[in-house]
Amino acid sequence: MEKKDIDWSKLGFAYQQTDMRYVSNYKDGAWDEGVLTADANITLNECACIFQYCQECFEGLKAYTTEDGRIVTFRPDLNAERMMDSAARLEMPQFPKERFIDAVNQVVKANAAYVPPFGSGATLYIRPYMMGTNPVIGVKPADEFQFRMFTTPVGPYFKGGAKPITIRVSDFDRAAPHGTGHIKAGLNYAMSLHAIVDAHQQGYDENMYLDAATRTKVEETGGANFIFVTKDNKVVTPKSRSILPSITRRSLMYVAKEYLGLEAEEREVTLEEVKDFAECGLCGTAAVISPVGKIVDHGKEILLPSGMDDMGPVIKKLYDTLTGIQMGRIEPPKGWIHVIE
C-alpha cells in the first residue's frame, strides 16, 4: 500500500482529514451495524442534545508502524472500557467493547496510507466519540446517539517535542470533587479552554490544575496526567478521583516496576512537595511523556533539577521503554499490542 505524500517529520498535533471514518447510530434502544463513510461532515437538528447540553464523550488512541512493518494500536480495550464508563456517567448508551475494537480495525485499515512510517516520529491519532443527536430542550439526556471514529496523522503534542516545557499553577479549576473529571467528556475540555488560552498568552505551555476543594494537591493538566520522580528514583503519580485515569500513566507505572525495577507509587501529591522532586513529566496518548522543566506558582519558580534542555534520566528511560513497546522494539506485556490485520 502506497503511503500518502506527507512530510511526516513536520507534522504537529493538528487535524488533517483522512479518507474514511466509522459511524454507528443508536435509535430505539439499539446500535445499528455501523459503516465506514467518506463523509467527514455531520448534519444534525439545531436542538440536538450535543449542541444544547454538551452530551458528548470521546477517546484518543494511536496507531503505530512497528520496525517490522506491522500496524498496531496500544491497549485499545482500555479505551473501549473507559468510553463505556464515560457514557454511563453521561446517561449515554455504551458502545460495546468488541465493536469499538472492530471499528478501530476498520478505520485504521481504511486509512492505512496515513499511518506514518516507522521512525518518522509521527503516528496516526484515532479519535472515537459519541454524542446525543436528537432534539432536546428540557434538560434531559437524548435518546438517539451517534458513535464516530476518525483518524488524523499527528506529530508531537508540544511544539518542542522532547524539550522540557514550562507550566503554571492555574487559578481555574478543571474538575469538581464529585464532578466529571474522571471521565473523558468534552465538557471538561470546554471549561479548560479559557485557562489554556490565558496560559499561552502569559507564555506558559500548559496549566497545572489543583484539587478544587482545597487547592493544595496536584491533579493533572488539561490533557495529560503527571508523573514525578523523587531524588531517590521513585516514580510518583497523583491519586485523585477527579483526574482522568490515563492509560499511558497506568502503563508507565507498570513499566517502571516490571521493566525498570523502580518503585512506583500512586498517592496524593501536594503542591508544597513539588519543589522536592527531581523530574516531572506529562503523560498521555497525545503527550506521550513530555518533560516539564519549570513550574510557576504565582511568580514563584520551581525549577526541576533535570533542567530545561533534556528529559531527566528516569523519564527518558520510561519514555524509551514505553515507545519501544509501542513501536515493537521491546517485548510487550501480554495483551498490550493489538495488531491491525
Ligand code: PLP
Ligand atoms: N488527562 C487528560 C485530561 C487527558 O485528556 C488525557 C488524554 O487522553 C490524559 C490525561 C491521558 O490519558 P491517556 O493516557 O489515556 O491518553
Ligand code: COI
Ligand atoms: C489524548 O491524549 O488522547 C487526549 O485526548 C488529549 C487531548 C488534549 C488531545
